[in-house]
Amino acid sequence: MAKDLEALARRKAKVRRAIRVAANGRPRLSVHRTSQHIYAQVIDDANGETLAAASSLEKDLRTSLKTGADTDAAKTIGKLVAERALAKGVTAVVFDRGAYIFHGRVKALAEGAREGGLQF
Template sequence: MAHKTSTERRRERVRRQVRKVANGRPRLSVYRSGRHIYAQVIDDLAGRTVCAASSLEKDMRSSLKTGADTNAAAEVGKLVASRAKEAGVENVVFDRGSYRYHGRVKALADAAREGGLNF
């Protein structure tokens, strides 16, 4: 059996805590790559994605300088919040994955809160 990296262990630890406090709420999951940022609202009880947004989308790419800065993360946060509200989701639990709550991840979370998501 292969050993898990520290990133994998941290992701599992965060996910375990998120499941513990979720109480049936969907989770807002963030993935951050070197060039883009992605967010999706996942209903773990039903096992499906409610909505998603990323800096790769066509209208986002034309308006942003790059997909890898806090401005892009904030735009993605606003977009995922508006799509979640359209789908009838207001209360979520934030899943930062293996990333520190800092920089782009924090910008996305703050923008999602401003967009009307509660977490």
């Protein structure tokens, strides 16, 4: 179990280092997923603040989504976080998948954010 957590931490750190190099001052779109929900944040690392956020736990989404743990929910969250980021004036971000593989719900969230107008 400890080795799995160490591998997860190494993978996450590796992705984060690559993002810092590629960011060039752009905020990052960070994704976190659990077995039941998915979360997304647009974070400005230079100022240390969250510019926009969305999750499948929000009340208005809980009624419209069947579950927070499928690709449809992830795509909806991606569109919502993109809409909120565009309202704050953010058009370009770097995608931070964390330690997750770019597949399934993480990929669906990215596609939703792109459809919503974010560029990465």
